[in-house]
Amino acid sequence: MTVPILKQGPFLIATIQAALTDTDVLRLQEDVMQQVTRHRSRGIVVDVTALDVMDSFVSRSLRGIAMMTRLRGASTVIVGIQPEVAFAMVQLGMSFEDVQTALDLEEGLALLQARREPGDGAG
Amino acid sequence: MTVPILKQGPFLIATIQAALTDTDVLRLQEDVMQQVTRHRSRGIVVDVTALDVMDSFVSRSLRGIAMMTRLRGASTVIVGIQPEVAFAMVQLGMSFEDVQTALDLEEGLALLQARREPGDGAG
Amino acid sequence: MPAEGATVIAIESDSDVVTARQRARELAAELELSSTDQTLLATAISEVARNITTYARRGEVSVSIVEDGRGRRGIRVVATDRGPGIEDIDRAMQDGYTTGGGLGLGLPGARRLVDEFAVDSEPGQGTTVTLVKWSRT
Amino acid sequence: MPAEGATVIAIESDSDVVTARQRARELAAELELSSTDQTLLATAISEVARNITTYARRGEVSVSIVEDGRGRRGIRVVATDRGPGIEDIDRAMQDGYTTGGGLGLGLPGARRLVDEFAVDSEPGQGTTVTLVKWSRT
Ligand SMILES: Nc1ncnc2c1ncn2[C@@H]1O[C@H](COP(=O)(O)OP(=O)(O)O)[C@@H](O)[C@H]1O
Ligand SMILES: Nc1ncnc2c1ncn2[C@@H]1O[C@H](COP(=O)(O)OP(=O)(O)O)[C@@H](O)[C@H]1O
Numbered sequence: 334m335t336v337p338i339l340k341q342g343p344f345l346i347a348t349i350q351a352a353l354t355d356t357d358v359l360r361l362q363e364d365v366m367q368q369v370t371r372h373r374s375r376g377i378v379v380d381v382t383a384l385d386v387m388d389s390f391v392s393r394s395l396r397g398i399a400m401m402t403r404l405r406g407a408s409t410v411i412v413g414i415q416p417e418v419a420f421a422m423v424q425l426g427m428s429f430e431d432v433q434t435a436l437d438l439e440e441g442l443a444l445l446q447a448r449r450e451p452g453d454g455a456g
Numbered sequence: 457m458t459v460p461i462l463k464q465g466p467f468l469i470a471t472i473q474a475a476l477t478d479t480d481v482l483r484l485q486e487d488v489m490q491q492v493t494r495h496r497s498r499g500i501v502v503d504v505t506a507l508d509v510m511d512s513f514v515s516r517s518l519r520g521i522a523m524m525t526r527l528r529g530a531s532t533v534i535v536g537i538q539p540e541v542a543f544a545m546v547q548l549g550m551s552f553e554d555v556q557t558a559l560d561l562e563e564g565l566a567l568l569q570a571r572r573e574p575g576d577g578a579g
Numbered sequence: 580m581p582a583e584g585a586t587v588i589a590i591e592s593d594s595d596v597v598t599a600r601q602r603a604r605e606l607a608a609e610l611e612l613s614s615t616d617q618t619l620l621a622t623a624i625s626e627v628a629r630n631i632t633t634y635a636r637r638g639e640v641s642v643s644i645v646e647d648g649r650g651r652r653g654i655r656v657v658a659t660d661r662g663p664g665i666e667d668i669d670r671a672m673q674d675g676y677t678t679g680g681g682l683g684l685g686l687p688g689a690r691r692l693v694d695e696f697a698v699d700s701e702p703g704q705g706t707t708v709t710l711v712k713w714s715r716t
Numbered sequence: 717m718p719a720e721g722a723t724v725i726a727i728e729s730d731s732d733v734v735t736a737r738q739r740a741r742e743l744a745a746e747l748e749l750s751s752t753d754q755t756l757l758a759t760a761i762s763e764v765a766r767n768i769t770t771y772a773r774r775g776e777v778s779v780s781i782v783e784d785g786r787g788r789r790g791i792r793v794v795a796t797d798r799g800p801g802i803e804d805i806d807r808a809m810q811d812g813y814t815t816g817g818g819l820g821l822g823l824p825g826a827r828r829l830v831d832e833f834a835v836d837s838e839p840g841q842g843t844t845v846t847l848v849k850w851s852r853t
Contacts, residue, residue, distance in 0.1 A: 352597050352601070353597075354592075354593040354594045354596070354597055355593040355596070355629070356593055362543065363543065363752055366539040366540075366542065366543055366752075367539065369539070370539045373559065385604070385618060385621065386600060386618065386621045386622050386625055387622070388622050388625035388626055388629070389626060389681070389682045389684045389685060389688060390625075390629060390681075393682055397546045397547070400542075400546045400551045400552075400553070401539075401542040401543055401545075401546045402542075403552075403557060404537045404541075404542035404545065404546075404552060404557050405537065405539060405542055405557075405559055406557060406558045406559035406563055407559075415618075416615075417614055417615045417617075417618035417619075418618060420615055420618070420619070421615075421618050421619050421622040421692060422622075424619065424622075424688065424691045424692050425622060425626070425684055425688035425689075425691065425692065426674055426682075426684045426687070426688050426691070427682075427684065427688075431553060475734050475738070476734075477729075477730040477731045477733070477734055478730040478733070478766070479730055508741070508755065508758065509737060509755065509758045509759050509762055510759070511759050511762035511763055511766070512763060512818070512819045512821045512822060512825060513762075513766060513818075516819055538755075539752075540751055540752045540754075540755035540756075541755060543752055543755070543756070544752075544755050544756050544759040544829060545759075547756065547825070547828045547829050548759060548763070548821055548825035548826075548828065548829060549811055549819075549821045549824070549825045549828070550819075550821065550825075666806065667806075670806075675811075676810070677809070677810065677811070677824070678805075678806045678809045678810075679809070679827065680809065680811075680824040680825065680827035680828040680833075
C-alpha cells in the first residue's frame, strides 16, 4: 500500500488511504524525505483520516517524519486523526506533544501558510 | 581534518568537508568557541552537507556547539543535513528538537539575519 | 471459555498484524461494541501482535467471543508465541521499558486499552498475552 | 554463514571507527543497498564501534556478505571485543541507559537502524554485537 504524495505549491500532501503495515510506514518515511528534498518543500501535511488504528509504531513513525523534515528546514502537520484514534493514542501513552496537528487538510495547509509569513523565523 | 571557520559579517561559517573523527569534532567545538569569543559573533552556521553519517556522538557535539554559543549570546544553525542522514538520526533517537536547522547555507544565514531584526527576542 | 469457535490468525509478518486487528474489529462490531471500544481493542491487538513478530518471529492471535456468567459478552484475544519469553514481566509492564529499541508502551499501553489483561511467560518457552474487552450494553 | 571472506577492521582509535563504517558502506553499495540503507547501516556501525573504543579500548569489526536461504543478500557486521562485557544486557538496551556518560542511544538506536540485531556478552569476557541489514530487492 503506497501512500501517494502530491505537490501543492511549496507544500507536499501525503494522503494515507488504508491501513498501513510497518513496512508501508517505513516506506512512507523515506518517500516523504525524498520528495521534500527533491522539491525543497517547506511544509508537509500527512492526512491520516483513513487510519482506524494508530498504534505506537505508526505514531512514533509519524513523529519521526515531523523530526526528519524539520532537519531539512520543513514543517510537518498531521491532520485527520479520528476521535476514537486520538482517544486510543492517549490511553496508549502517545501524546504527540511535540508534533503539530490540525483538524483537516484545509487547516493543516493554513497552519503551514501561517508559518511562512514574514517575521516568523521559527523552525 | 580541521574544519575551516570563516567570518562573514557578524556571523561565522564552519564548513565540514569530510567525515570527522571524534577528536576532530571536539576540536571543532573548541575552535568555534574561540572564534565566537574573538569576533563577538552573533551567529554561527555549521554546514554538515559533507557528512554522510551523523551518529550520536557527532549529533550530541553539534548540539553542544549550539548550547555553548547560546551562552555567549550567539545563535547556531546547523545546515545541510542530508535526507538519509536525517532519517538515520531520527531512527537513532536524536531529534535535534532544541537545535535550529535550515536547508542550506543561504537559508541558515537568512535565519540568523531574521533573528537579529529588532522585535525578535527569541533565542 | 470461548462461547464460539475462535478465529486464529497466524502472525509471521507485519501484514498479519493488520489482519489480526481487523478480524477482531469485525467480531467486535458484530457484538455491537462501540466504535471507540473497537478502536481501543484493535490498537491493543496491534501492540501485542507486533511484539510477536519483533521478539518471537512467529506465533498466533486467536479471537473469540466470551460470556461472563451474567449474560455479558465480550471479545477475548489470546496472543501466543514460542519465542524467548519475558524474563521479568513486572519490568516489561513498565511504561518505557523496552529491550528492542521500541517505545516500551506496547504492554502497559495495551493494558490500559482493554478491560482484562494477563501476561504469562516462561523464559525459553514463550509468551501468552490475553486481553478481554467487554461489551458495555 | 558468510558467503564471502569477511573484511576485518581492527578498532583501536576513533579513526578506525570511521574506517569501519566506510568499508561497510562500500560493501553495501556493491550489494546495491539503497543509499538510505547504506546510511542506516553505517550509522549503526559507528555506534557499536565507538562502544569498543569507549568501553573495551580495542576490538574488531568484521563485515561480510550473507545470504538467507531464499536468495536474499545482506551485510553482516560483527563487532567483538574482549573488554569488560555488559552486566545487564536488557538494561543496556534501554534508551538513555549509559555507564559512560554517553547518550545511551548507541545500542537501542543501532537496533532500530538494522534488520537483525543481537548482543552477546559475558562480564569479564567481552562483548559481541551482530548486525544484519538485508538488501530489499
Ligand atoms: N512476545 C514477546 N516475547 C518476548 N519478549 C517480549 C514479548 N512481548 C514483549 N516482550 C518484552 O517486553 C518488553 C516490553 O514490551 P512493550 O511494552 O510491548 O514495549 P516494546 O515492544 O516497545 O519494547 C519488550 O521490549 C520485550 O523485552
Ligand atoms: N562493547 C561494550 N563493552 C562493554 N560495555 C558496553 C559495550 N557496549 C555497550 N556497553 C554498555 O552498554 C551501555 C549502553 O550502551 P549504548 O546504548 O551504546 O550507550 P552509550 O555508549 O552512550 O553509553 C554502555 O553505557 C555500557 O555500559
